[in-house]
Amino acid sequence: MTTVDRAVPPGADLPEHADFLWRNPEPKRSYDVVIVGAGGHGLATAHYLAKNHGIRDVAVLERSWLGGGNMCRNTTIIRSNYLWDESSAIYEHSLKLWETLEEDLGYPILFSQRGVLNLAHSLQDVRDSVRRVEANKLNGIDAEWLTPDEVKKVCPIVNTSQELRYPVLGATYQPRAGIARHDYVAWGFARRADEAGIDIIQDCAVTGFRTAGDRITGVRTTRGDIAAGKVVLCAAGTTTVLTDMLGLRIPVQSHPLQALVSELLEPVHPTVVMSNHVHVYVSQAHKGELVMGAGVDPYNGYGQRGAFHVIERQMAAAVELFPVFARAHLLRSWAGVVDVCPDASPVVGKTPYEGLYLNCGWGTGGFKATPGLGWSLAHMIANDEPHPCIAPFGLDRFVTGALIDEHGAAGVAH
Amino acid sequence: MQLITCPYCGPREEAEFHYGGQAHVPHPADPGSLSDEEWAHHLFFRDNPRGPFAERWVHALGCRRWFNAVRDTVSYRFHHIYRLDQARPETP
Ligand SMILES: Cc1cc2nc3c(=O)[nH]c(=O)nc-3n(C[C@H](O)[C@H](O)[C@H](O)COP(=O)(O)OP(=O)(O)OC[C@H]3O[C@@H](n4cnc5c(N)ncnc54)[C@H](O)[C@@H]3O)c2cc1C
Ligand SMILES: [Zn+2]
Secondary structure (H helix, E strand, C coil): HHHHHHHCCCCCCCCCCCCCCCCCCCCEECCCCCCCCHHHHHHHHHHHHHHCCCCCCCCEEECCCCCCCCCCCCCCCECCCCCCCCHHHHHHHHHHHHHHHHHHHCCCCCCCCCEEEEEEEEHHHHHHHHHHHHHHHHHHCCCCCCHHHHHHCCCCCCCCCCCCCCCEEECCCCCCCCEHHHHHHHHHHHHHHHHCEEEEEECCCEEEEECCHHHHHEEECCEEEEEEEEEECHHHHHHHHHHHHHHCCCEEEEEEEEEEEEEEECCCCCCEEEECCEEEEEEECCEEEEEEEEECCCCCCCCCCCHHHHHHHHHHHHHHHHHCCCCCCCEEEEEEEECCCCCCCCCCCCCCCCEEEECCHHHHHHCCCCCHHHHHHCCCCHHHCCCCHHHCCCCCCHHHHHCCCHHHHHHCCC | CCCCEEEECCCEEHHHHHEEECCCCCCCCCCHHCCCHHHHHHHHHCCCCCCCCEEEEEEECCCCCCEEEECCCCCCCEEEEEEHHHHCCCCC
């Protein structure tokens, strides 16, 4: 029988294994720039250092695996409808980059501009929301105020009955906002950075710094000392563990932030809905899971897990707003460690140490900033001067009092 | 949900308590003499350790009294709970 000599082992006709997206090089003993943390921010910064400034002698050091921090734990909401001019500038810069990022990276990131609704449930909510819409319009950001009936048209499954304990009185709407696939974004940036010759080194924890007077000269790591012309901290929730080693105080507190997904469902939810007042937000991922979350767990925590009663309350709020979810099953929940600032805005800037740059305090909302921050931080590293988009976010604002209070736009909403 | 032992009421569910952040941050003895920098540090800068942390809690849905605790910020385990007029226990 001819089939015998044509015998094909099972699986042999499958396509070749896909190429690896990045190398796993041994660390060199010295680089021009060392970035601590291979989350979204570290990887985007590396990409724009090479792309915009031709700086390629760069290492991104990651203590665990690429994207294993908040980058691949977040709920991927992207928007730019923050209140103040300073925030509008950086988040809108970022949103514009998102709109062409897939072409820039040459990699699918499933960026879907399905719009974001921020619900209002009280008179104060309504006033604050209308004010934010007007502020957004003045900054050239797409923003609309919707009545409950208009909310229902955008998202038919929201319960707009006025009989609710906290009825929906309206919503702000940003049509250009949306979601993306966070792991693809991390991989896309990593692939581009790697192609440019940048070393991404996983399993390499920074354990200390080398200094000469008030100059940073390198880092100590679990894989030996590495000299560096410039060191950039993109360590998100664990930033103060690093800055404590330098006696540098940063006004952030690390909190658990939880999220959850349901089983896969048919498409039922066309947009993103957030409610600061009843404390929950929901979108539906491309695969079909409902993705949900809300504010941080109240206490400081580095445990990458949170308390059950916190998500129990979020689910009560979700079911009241979306009665259709009542019989959905939750599949899993998890948490990241987010670094929260007193004014709910990030800290990005130079430090008292020459050659040391700080990027932290993005708390619950730094995913959307990934391209815009990477672009601006690369500019600061290349020019030793903050890019205009991040200049207002330096540490000095806590001394001058020029705080950028975004609790309204960033407390529960991410 | 974990049980937190209120020094006045005994063990109660975590949901009855509110968090108050870092403990033992004294009000400046002579507020008028502080520089802007010193005010910034007093108002906005707090320790954020990975490990044991001395912090304030209030039994909001119980006796409504404040107390201090040393809690591990990684395991979330409470090592010590003590009254406001007591010093921070030495270990851990
Ligand atoms: C549950 C959840 C939901 C969220 N939802 C949203 C959302 O919808 N929209 C939004 O915009 N934002 C959201 N965020 C926030 C967003 O994820 C973060 O602000 C953002 O990811 C932070 O930047 P990053 O990606 O660089 O951080 P990370 O991915 O956390 O990167 C930091 C990296 O540094 C590494 N590192 C730390 N210390 C060291 C060391 N000593 N040596 C080497 N490496 C080190 C860590 O391992 C980590 O990989 C959410 C966060 C969470 C947890
Ligand atoms: Zn009590």
